[in-house]
Amino acid sequence: MEWSESISIAALGSHLLVGLSRAMILFIVTSGLSFVLGVLRVPNVAHGSLYMIGAFAAFSIVNALGGGAPGFWAALVFAPLIVAGVSLVAERALFCHLYEREHLMLLLFTFALMLILGDLVKMVWGADYRSIMAPEFLRGSLPVFGSPFPKYNLFLLIVGPVVAVGLWLFSTRTRIGKIARAAAVDREMVGAVGINVSWVFAFAFVLGCFLAGLGGALVAPTVSVTLGMDHDIIIEAFLIVTIGGLGNMWGAMVGSLIFGITQSFGVLFWPQFAIVFPYAAVVIVLTLRPKGLLKSVW
Amino acid sequence: MRQAITNKNPFLVTAGILVFLACLPLVLPKFYVYILSLIFVTALLAMSLNLVVGHGGMYQFHHGVFYGIGAYTLALVLTKTSLPAWIGFAAAPVCSAIAGLLIGLFCVRLTKLYFGMLQISLGSLIWAIAFRWYALTGGDDGIHGIPIPGWIASISNSYYFILFLLTICLSVMYLILHSPFGSTLRAVRDNPERCEAVGINVRFHQLVAISIATFFAGLAGSLFVVVEGSVFPDLLFWVLSLEVFIMCLLGGWFTFAGPILGAAIIVALRTFVGVYTEYWTLILGIILILLIFFLPEGVMGFVEAKIKDRRETATRR
Numbered sequence: 154m155e156w157s158e159s160i161s162i163a164a165l166g167s168h169l170l171v172g173l174s175r176a177m178i179l180f181i182v183t184s185g186l187s188f189v190l191g192v193l194r195v196p197n198v199a200h201g202s203l204y205m206i207g208a209f210a211a212f213s214i215v216n217a218l219g220g221g222a223p224g225f226w227a228a229l230v231f232a233p234l235i236v237a238g239v240s241l242v243a244e245r246a247l248f249c250h251l252y253e254r255e256h257l258m259l260l261l262f263t264f265a266l267m268l269i270l271g272d273l274v275k276m277v278w279g280a281d282y283r284s285i286m287a288p289e290f291l292r293g294s295l296p297v298f299g300s301p302f303p304k305y306n307l308f309l310l311i312v313g314p315v316v317a318v319g320l321w322l323f324s325t326r327t328r329i330g331k332i333a334r335a336a337a338v339d340r341e342m343v344g345a346v347g348i349n350v351s352w353v354f355a356f357a358f359v360l361g362c363f364l365a366g367l368g369g370a371l372v373a374p375t376v377s378v379t380l381g382m383d384h385d386i387i388i389e390a391f392l393i394v395t396i397g398g399l400g401n402m403w404g405a406m407v408g409s410l411i412f413g414i415t416q417s418f419g420v421l422f423w424p425q426f427a428i429v430f431p432y433a434a435v436v437i438v439l440t441l442r443p444k445g446l447l448k449s450v451w
Numbered sequence: 452m453r454q455a456i457t458n459k460n461p462f463l464v465t466a467g468i469l470v471f472l473a474c475l476p477l478v479l480p481k482f483y484v485y486i487l488s489l490i491f492v493t494a495l496l497a498m499s500l501n502l503v504v505g506h507g508g509m510y511q512f513h514h515g516v517f518y519g520i521g522a523y524t525l526a527l528v529l530t531k532t533s534l535p536a537w538i539g540f541a542a543a544p545v546c547s548a549i550a551g552l553l554i555g556l557f558c559v560r561l562t563k564l565y566f567g568m569l570q571i572s573l574g575s576l577i578w579a580i581a582f583r584w585y586a587l588t589g590g591d592d593g594i595h596g597i598p599i600p601g602w603i604a605s606i607s608n609s610y611y612f613i614l615f616l617l618t619i620c621l622s623v624m625y626l627i628l629h630s631p632f633g634s635t636l637r638a639v640r641d642n643p644e645r646c647e648a649v650g651i652n653v654r655f656h657q658l659v660a661i662s663i664a665t666f667f668a669g670l671a672g673s674l675f676v677v678v679e680g681s682v683f684p685d686l687l688f689w690v691l692s693l694e695v696f697i698m699c700l701l702g703g704w705f706t707f708a709g710p711i712l713g714a715a716i717i718v719a720l721r722t723f724v725g726v727y728t729e730y731w732t733l734i735l736g737i738i739l740i741l742l743i744f745f746l747p748e749g750v751m752g753f754v755e756a757k758i759k760d761r762r763e764t765a766t767r768r
Binding site for chain 2: 196198247250251254255257258261262264265266267268269271272273275276384388391392395399425426428429432433435436439440443444
């Protein structure tokens with residue numbers, strides 16, 4: 154037990170910000186997972202692999218364009234699109250034939266997809282550690298609470314809420330978003346009023362995977378991009394979705410905040426067992442609110 | 452003729468298989484005996500999972516944790532204490548069963564996916580502790596070079612030891628599943644509401660099933676230590692749990708022996724495909740997808756359905 158001595162307000166504040174920016178990445182990835190879970194009712198185990206592909210694709214794009222700001226912006230746009238393309242192919246070629254099957258079979262399919270995508274990434278990019286630099290204007294740090302805080306994390310703190318609002322507007326204000334929400338609640342009725350449910354599912358799946366790719370592209374400058382990223386993120390994403398309420402976008406936000414902040418405060422208070430804290434938080438939440446904090450769409 | 456084969460006393464068939472397996476170390480090279488031992492251990496793990504998944508209908512997503520707890524218990528008894536080895540072998544399944552009961556107490560309040568998710572988070576908690584508690588568990592390195600008692604240290608001796616225990620465990624599981632308790636468990640799986648209505652205590656039955664399954668998983672974990680001589684946190688990681696889940700589905704989760712077949716297929720694939728290519732998980736993934744599309748009942752389920760068909764056409768004639 155090595156409790157850190159004299160935890161100052163400044164340290165608390167900067168860890169809070171680190172936790173918040175981590176939560177934004179988690180939210181972007183998790184909201185995609187939650188969207189797929191809500192509409193298709195499938196826990197997509199391959200979501201983490203798509204996140205990893207997003208990060209690797211961002212690495213390739215940034216390197217191809219010379220590592221400057223244009224490369225970074227191009228990566229943020231095209232890496233998620235590449236991921237969306239991959240998921241569209243997987244969905245239309247294989248997944249769409251399975252919707253009538255048993256739930257566990259769908260889970261099994263996404264697991265198989267995770268195995269395949271993981272090895273494809275190994276084939277294309279190899280097993281080395283990769284890293285990319287954030288563009289010039291996002292490098293370095295700004296003083297916040299008297300201690301330096303990386304600019305890139307502040308950037309994430311802006312992107313996260315923008316994605317959240319965008320997703321909210323999309324699902325409440327656009328026609329296709331409304332259809333997707335309706336399909337989440339009662340898919341038979343949606344089919345009965347003459348909407349092609351299969352394509353709604355495809356769209357939801359691809360959008361969810363797009364968000365995974367976006368998360369991957371955004372996280373790439375802050376971590377070393379490597380195989381095994383998929384395993385680390387997917388379990389966190391699942392737990393966040395569960396404590397937030399399955400399929401609920403704001404639940405994903407709340408869950409991400411809990412997860413990110415307990416993680417960074419864990420680092421502050423008890424570094425050796427920092428990874429235990431978020432899991433403990435999940436256990437506490439699920440013990441008190443077995444169905445998650447916010448209303449599930451199931 | 453074909454009917455005569457399939458209708459033979461299953462007891463005789465089992466005895467025949469056992470005699471065959473017992474003779475194998477005499478002719479096979481050591482490496483294959485080692486692989487067979489590993490298959491037996493994994494088969495026991497998969498069978499124990501199938502008790503709760505196939506027969507209990509619970510989404511036991513993090514079964515690997517109990518396997519890991521068994522392995523770590525034996526490893527710790529052998530390395531950190533001077534107690535005789537048999538205490539370790541007894542403690543491993545008991546500790547697993549206690550952990551299973553405790554985690555189960557939280558989980559049975561929920562159903563299906565929520566059950567699985569809560570179990571994953573509780574299991575990950577245990578994984579995270581083992582991963583970081585360097586003083587006790589060796590952290591991410593694990594514990595290596597565990598002193599296995601001399602009488603099971605050689606590969607063929609450990610093979611016989613594992614085969615012996617596997618036989619006993621499978622017999623016990625068979626008896627449990629064919630007892631009134633087993634039938635009640637399947638009734639709970641198929642319709643929990645109705646069971647509740649006729650006065651069956653659903654959660655109690657689920658908890659007992661979880662405890663039994665985790666008991667056997669812990670035993671499998673201790674046997675893993677006998678085979679490998681080391682433990683590491685990956686035994687507690689959720690990827691292993693999903694792999695075991697796949698074994699059940701692959702072999703056929705509504706059959707008795709399906710998980711054994713699934714375990715054998717996956718361990719053999721990893722060993723032999725892994726020799727030729729580093730992309731063995733790609734091949735596993737492709738096989739899984741083919742399986743989902745063409746054999747949704749699992750390999751064993753498919754075989755059993757075929758045998759049933761044959762029998763029916765035979766009797767009709």
